Every structure is written in C-alpha cells, then in structure tokens.
Amino acid sequence: MSDLLSDRTRLDRYPARGKHDFETIAAILDEGFFCHVGFVQNGQPYVIPTGYGRDGQSLYIHGSASSRMLNRAGQEIPICVTVTLVDGLVLARSAFHSSVNYRSVVILGNAEKVEGPAKLQALKVIVDQIVPGRWDSLRPVTQREVDETTVLKLDIVEASAKIRSGPPVDDEEDYALPIWAGTLDFAPLSAAPKADARLRAGLPVPDHVRQYRRVRK
Amino acid sequence: MSDLLSDRTRLDRYPARGKHDFETIAAILDEGFFCHVGFVQNGQPYVIPTGYGRDGQSLYIHGSASSRMLNRAGQEIPICVTVTLVDGLVLARSAFHSSVNYRSVVILGNAEKVEGPAKLQALKVIVDQIVPGRWDSLRPVTQREVDETTVLKLDIVEASAKIRSGPPVDDEEDYALPIWAGTLDFAPLSAAPKADARLRAGLPVPDHVRQYRRVRK
Numbered sequence: 001m002s003d004l005l006s007d008r009t010r011l012d013r014y015p016a017r018g019k020h021d022f023e024t025i026a027a028i029l030d031e032g033f034f035c036h037v038g039f040v041q042n043g044q045p046y047v048i049p050t051g052y053g054r055d056g057q058s059l060y061i062h063g064s065a066s067s068r069m070l071n072r073a074g075q076e077i078p079i080c081v082t083v084t085l086v087d088g089l090v091l092a093r094s095a096f097h098s099s100v101n102y103r104s105v106v107i108l109g110n111a112e113k114v115e116g117p118a119k120l121q122a123l124k125v126i127v128d129q130i131v132p133g134r135w136d137s138l139r140p141v142t143q144r145e146v147d148e149t150t151v152l153k154l155d156i157v158e159a160s161a162k163i164r165s166g167p168p169v170d171d172e173e174d175y176a177l178p179i180w181a182g183t184l185d186f187a188p189l190s191a192a193p194k195a196d197a198r199l200r201a202g203l204p205v206p207d208h209v210r211q212y213r214r215v216r217k
Numbered sequence: 218m219s220d221l222l223s224d225r226t227r228l229d230r231y232p233a234r235g236k237h238d239f240e241t242i243a244a245i246l247d248e249g250f251f252c253h254v255g256f257v258q259n260g261q262p263y264v265i266p267t268g269y270g271r272d273g274q275s276l277y278i279h280g281s282a283s284s285r286m287l288n289r290a291g292q293e294i295p296i297c298v299t300v301t302l303v304d305g306l307v308l309a310r311s312a313f314h315s316s317v318n319y320r321s322v323v324i325l326g327n328a329e330k331v332e333g334p335a336k337l338q339a340l341k342v343i344v345d346q347i348v349p350g351r352w353d354s355l356r357p358v359t360q361r362e363v364d365e366t367t368v369l370k371l372d373i374v375e376a377s378a379k380i381r382s383g384p385p386v387d388d389e390e391d392y393a394l395p396i397w398a399g400t401l402d403f404a405p406l407s408a409a410p411k412a413d414a415r416l417r418a419g420l421p422v423p424d425h426v427r428q429y430r431r432v433r434k
Contacts, residue, residue, distance in 0.1 A: 008261065034301070034303060034317065034319075036253040036255075036264050036299055036301070037264070038253075038255040038262035038263065038264035038297070039262055040257050040260065040262050043257065043295060044225065044295050044297070044325060045255035045256055045257050045262050045295065045296060045297045046255065046297050046323070046325075047253050047254070047255035047264050047297045047298070047299040047323065048299065048323070049299065049301040049319065049321050051317060078260060078261050078262065079262060080255070080261070080262045080263050080264045081264070082253055082264040082265065082266065084251070084253070084266040086251060088408065089347060089348060089408065091348065091351065091426065092355075093355065093356050094355055094356045094358065094362070095340055095341075095344050095352065095355050095358050095362070096358060096359075096362040096365075096366070098344060098347075098351070098355075100251065100268060100347070102251075102266065104266050106263070106264065106265070108261060108263075123312055124312075127312050127315060130306060130315075130317070131306060131308065131401070134308065134315070135312065137396060137397070138309075138310065138311055138312050138315075138396060139310050139311045139391055139394055139396060141311065141312050141313060142313075145311070145312070145313040148313075149313065167411075167413050167414065168413060174356055175415050175417070176417060177356055177417065178417055178420060179354060179355060179356060179417075179420075180354070180412070180416065180420050180421070180422060180423050180426060181412075181413040181416060182410055182411050182412040182413040182416065182426075183410070183411045183413075184348070184408040184409070184410055184411075184426065184429055185408060185409050185411055186406055186407070186408045187406075187407045187408065187409065189403055189404075189406075190403070190404045191305065191306065191401040191402060191403045191404065192401070192402050192404065193399055193400070193401055194384075194399050194400045194401075194402055195397070195398075195399040196384050196385060196398040196399040196400075197384065198392050199397065199398060199399065200392070200393060200394070200395055200396075203395060203396075203397050204397070205397060206397050209308065209397060209399075209401065212401055
C-alpha cells in the first residue's frame with residue numbers, strides 16, 4: 001500500500017482523521033468531479049473551482065479555471081488541489097463539538113501542461129469523470145478544440161485524505177442535557193435530466209444520463 | 218450598489234459570467250456553508266475546506282482548517298476564500314461545450330484573527346450559517362472553548378462571483394446531430410436527521426433540525 005505522506009501533508013490537527021494510503025485517496029477522488037485548485041501569483045493565493053478526472057496516479061485538471069493560472073502553467077508551478085465531499089452535519093450539544101462529516105483530499109505538487117496525443121485521452125478522462133460514459137456519445141473533438149483547451153496534470157504522489165464520520169462526540173457531562181443531538185445526513189446528490197429545447201426529435205434519454213448517480217464506486 | 222471589482226478579481230475568461238455587486242456575492246455566500254481557504258507557506262499554496270459565516274461585509278472563517286494557517290494568522294496573511302455551489306451538469310453535444318452550471322464567489326484579502334467579545338458573536342454567526350437557529354439551543358460556550366478556537370475575519374471588499382446557468386450552447390451545426398443534450402440539474406441538498414444513540418429520552422426533533430433546508434434565502 002503506497003504511502004503519500006510527507007512533512008507537508010501530515011495533519012497537524014486531529015491527526016487520527018488523516019489517511020495517506022493511495023486507495024483511500026483514490027476512492028474519494030473517484031466519488032467527486034470538481035476540485036478547488038490553489039495557485040500563487042505575486043504572493044497572493046487564488047482558489048478556483050474546476051473539473052478534474054483521475055486516471056491511475058494522474059489527476060487531470062481542466063484548465064478553464066483561470067487564464068491567470070494557465071499563463072504560468074508553461075513552466076511547472078506549485079499547486080494544491082483539494083476535493084471535498086460533504087456527507088452531513090454533526091449537531092453536538094455544544095458549539096465546540098459541533099462539526100461536519102466530510103471526506104477531503106489535498107494533493108500538492110507541480111502541475112504540468114498536457115500536450116500531444118495524451119491530451120485527447122486526458123480530456124476523455126475528465127468528461128467521463130463528470131458523466132461516466134458521456135465521451136463516446138459525443139461529436140468527436142476537433143484539433144482546434146483540443147488546441148484551445150488547456151489540461152494540467154498533477155501526479156498523485158504527495159497527498160493526504162481527511163475523514164470525519166459518525167455521531168457527535170460530546171463532553172461526558174453534556175449527554176444529560178435536554179438538547180437534541182445527532183447528525184443531519186445529506187442524501188446522495190441526485191440529478192434530473194432536462195432535455196435541451198433544441199433536441200433533435202425522437203431522441204431517447206441515454207442510459208448514461210438516465211442512470212446517472214454521483215457515487216461511482 | 219457597491220462594486221467589489223479589482224484588477225485581481227476581474228475575470229479573464231468568460232467575463233460575461235462575472236458579477237461584482239455585493240448583493241449577488243452575498244446571496245451566494247448565504248446559500249453555502251463551507252468554503253475552501255487558500256494560503257501560502259514557503260511558496261506552496263494550500264487549500265483547506267472549513268466552515269464560515271457571513272455577517273454584513275464580514276466573512277468569519279472557522280480556524281480549525283489548519284494549524285499551518287493559524288500559526289501564521291497572528292500577522293495578517295493574504296488568503297483567498299472560495300465558495301462554490303454546483304447546480305447541475307451541462308451536457309452539450311460536444312466535449313468542448315460541455316460544462317457545469319455553478320455559482321462561485323472568490324474573495325481576496327488579508328485575514329485577521331478575531332479576538333475579544335467579537336469572537337463569541339463570530340462563532341454564533343458560523344454555527345447559525347451551518348444550521349440556522351442552532352446556536353440558541355446549545356449549551357453555552359465556556360471561555361476555555363472560546364480561547365481554544367480560532368476565528369479569522371475577512372472583509373468582503375475585493376471579490377467576484379461567477380455564474381453559469383442554463384442549457385448547453387452548442388455549435389450551430391451540432392444541433393442536428395442525434396446526440397442527447399440538456400442539463401442534469403442537481404436537486405437541492407436534502408438532509409435527514411439521525412438522533413444520537415445517547416440522546417436524552419423524550420427529546421423531540423427541534424424545528425431548526427426538522428425544517429432544515431439548505432437554501433436559506
């Protein structure tokens with residue numbers, strides 16, 4: 001089991017919630033589809049949401065996020081990619097022990113631009129991460145479209161996962177208080193298809209849309 | 218209408234999707250409850266998820282996020298706070314025009330630690346942002362708990378919102394293709410209460426839990 005721990009990804013706070021094995025990290029990444037990318041410009045951090053896809057130890061990031069980031073991506077730049085799945089709210093009997101149940105992954109590293117034949121495959125990985133099976137149903141991409149899209153690749157080698165689950169953990173003397181406590185568990189993300197007004201007549205909703213579920217594995 | 222535009226928050230890409238008025242930004246912030254905070258250490262950006270609450274032009278950020286960040290927060294440090302609401306997936310007829318419907322806010326500025334009497338109020342703002350009405354039902358916080366919690370304050374003065382909504386916008390000649398297109402609209406986040414196993418007998422589920430809805434306004 002590979003270990004992606006480094007001094008920079010070690011958790012200072014609640015280290016028991018930290019995981020550094022690849023399998024845990026990959027499972028969280030596979031359940032999500034959008035990330036927050038952090039980068040630095042003139043000493044100022046920026047955090048931009050964008051789509052991603054995982055293929056093995058590579059995380060491909062859709063470069064639409066920011067031309068600010070892209071302008072610097074010719075050279076390799078240090079970035080941080082964070083993916084967070086929020087599972088529920090933890091309603092303790094005190095504010096201090098109130099919390100959120102979540103699973104997050106933080107990946108550090110230098111992003112590099114994907115070029116050449118690998119870029120087409122990377123775009124497929126991103127599209128199919130967001131809607132599995134979608135890529136093969138689409139009008140093929142043109143070379144111009146590939147050229148106009150930027151894809152960054154980040155190796156998943158320095159990373160940590162953080163997981164908080166389960167009921168509140170209150171101070172012992174607080175359990176007797178007449179305060180409702182427990183969790184508010186979010187239902188899995190569900191989505192309803194809405195056909196485009198200009199859809200060609202007679203087209204059925206394809207399986208990859210009709211059966212869309214956010215949990216992939 | 219105040220304008221939070223700066224050279225640093227101007228959108229380089231799809232500027233038509235950008236908004237800089239306070240009302241739009243505040244509405245997005247009020248609908249969310251967790252953010253991604255970006256900060257820099259030794260040239261490396263970090264992006265950490267945590268809870269927040271808005272009160273007027275102040276964004277209060279729960280400092281559990283990272284002791285790394287907190288260790289530097291005595292001095293004012295440049296941070297970026299990003300809040301993203303994902304509304305749905307945009308299934309175009311080509312990969313190039315496939316997209317995500319979302320609303321995001323990016324706030325830049327220097328975070329300062331909240332101290333003194335303002336800190337208690339800031340904690341209430343954060344707790345009630347996550348579960349409106351929760352604070353008043355809780356066992357009062359102790360001074361020790363206040364001391365052990367860090368809260369950062371970021372003024373909402375340099376910020377941008379970005380909004381993508383509606384159906385796919387395909388190339389004109391692609392509309393005739395036999396490819397299903399439209400949106401997959403995510404249902405609003407719903408949550409089911411699960412009482413703590415050690416709940417005091419006979420406690421009903423309070424209104425602020427039973428009526429929990431993520432959309433606040």
